[in-house]
Amino acid sequence: MDSHAPTPAELARSLSAWAAEADDAAVAALVAGNPGRLPDDVLRTIGRELLAAERNRLAPVRVAYLGPEHSFSHRAAALRFGETADLCPVASIGATFDAVTRGETAFGLVPVENSTDGRVVDTLAAFARLAEADSSPVVICGEVPLPIHHHLMSAGPRSAVKRVYSKPQALSQCRGWLAENLPGAEILPESSTAAAAARAKTEPGAAAVGGERLAVEHGLTVLASQIEDNPRNVTRFAVLGTEPAEPTGDDRTALLLRIPHEPGSLADALAVFARHEINLSLIESFPLPGGEPGYLFFLDCDGHAADPPVAACLRSLGRVAKSVSVLGSYPRVREAV
Numbered sequence: 001m002d003s004h005a006p007t008p009a010e011l012a013r014s015l016s017a018w019a020a021e022a023d024d025a026a027v028a029a030l031v032a033g034n035p036g037r038l039p040d041d042v043l044r045t046i047g048r049e050l051l052a053a054e055r056n057r058l059a060p061v062r063v064a065y066l067g068p069e070h071s072f073s074h075r076a077a078a079l080r081f082g083e084t085a086d087l088c089p090v091a092s093i094g095a096t097f098d099a100v101t102r103g104e105t106a107f108g109l110v111p112v113e114n115s116t117d118g119r120v121v122d123t124l125a126a127f128a129r130l131a132e133a134d135s136s137p138v139v140i141c142g143e144v145p146l147p148i149h150h151h152l153m154s155a156g157p158r159s160a161v162k163r164v165y166s167k168p169q170a171l172s173q174c175r176g177w178l179a180e181n182l183p184g185a186e187i188l189p190e191s192s193t194a195a196a197a198a199r200a201k202t203e204p205g206a207a208a209v210g211g212e213r214l215a216v217e218h219g220l221t222v223l224a225s226q227i228e229d230n231p232r233n234v235t236r237f238a239v240l241g242t243e244p245a246e247p248t249g250d251d252r253t254a255l256l257l258r259i260p261h262e263p264g265s266l267a268d269a270l271a272v273f274a275r276h277e278i279n280l281s282l283i284e285s286f287p288l289p290g291g292e293p294g295y296l297f298f299l300d301c302d303g304h305a306a307d308p309p310v311a312a313c314l315r316s317l318g319r320v321a322k323s324v325s326v327l328g329s330y331p332r333v334r335e336a337v
């Protein structure tokens with residue numbers, strides 16, 4: 001018998017872990033039986049928000065995200081935990097990890113990879129630090145694939161734009177459009193799309209690249225819409241938490257692998273996945289922290305670390321790698337929301 005009564009924080013964590021999957025099933029059923037004239041996506045949003053509001057009423061959940069408000073990370077956090085959750089903006093991706101590590105928030109949302117621009121370096125660097133520290137309680141317990149549409153916004157007219165600010169990943173996702181349409185403008189980094197919009201509001205000659213909501217909230221004019229180079233631009237966010245997610249039968253596992261810096265060691269590691277018939281959906285190399293020669297490899301594979309085939313694969317991998325860290329196993333979300 002479990003004699004330990006859950007604390008409010010534990011209750012909040014397990015409620016929201018439960019609710020994310022339950023929401024998916026409940027909302028799918030609601031949409032399948034859509035009785036009225038509301039479009040399915042509107043019904044889906046209402047269903048999700050109502051369930052999240054009830055969950056947050058029972059046990060409010062705190063979630064850290066790269067702010068300020070109305071960044072894409074904010075959007076991903078609101079989609080996953082509801083607008084009624086206690087959504088806490090922080091200044092950087094590293095600070096999102098810190099908030100969860102220190103228990104200041106139960107969860108955090110961080111961008112991992114983008115369909116146009118690839119990996120988000122700050123996030124991989126934070127995971128690399130986490131694996132080095134190996135006592136960290138932080139795990140990936142979910143994912144949010146979010147369609148990303150960028151807009152050029154400013155307080156002044158397009159003819160006055162001399163500088164364009166945004167997060168480097170956002171600027172890179174619009175690289176072609178910016179080169180073609182604003183060849184004379186300086187392209188400058190900001191800590192987030194939301195920070196760029198705040199700057200565009202006050203700095204003459206400045207424009208920002210970011211989501212439409214930023215223009216509304218800051219009273220900026222949208223000078224050009226949907227300027228991303230790839231119309232199917234999607235960023236996948238990881239949900240950070242401290243409770244591992246249970247297997248669901250359709251999961252993904254994120255791994256960090258350190259292998260000997262010698263010929264054939266990557267091929268040996270990949271051969272283990274082939275032998276165990278485990279499919280890989282991501283592989284990224286990353287320089288070792290501290291400048292040692294060699295690389296870390298981030299891998300995503302199908303299945304949960306507790307599934308017998310994945311567990312067997314991880315055991316074999318342990319024999320060819322210097323170290324294998326499981327960053328988290330979590331339910332796969334197949335469709336961007």
Ligand SMILES: O=C(O)C(=O)C[C@]1(C(=O)O)C=C[C@@H](O)C=C1
Binds near residue numbers: 071073192235
């Ligand atoms: O700047 C933001 O709005 C963020 O949430 C960060 C971020 C990222 O770094 O990938 C998230 C989604 C988009 O790809 C662009 C920017």
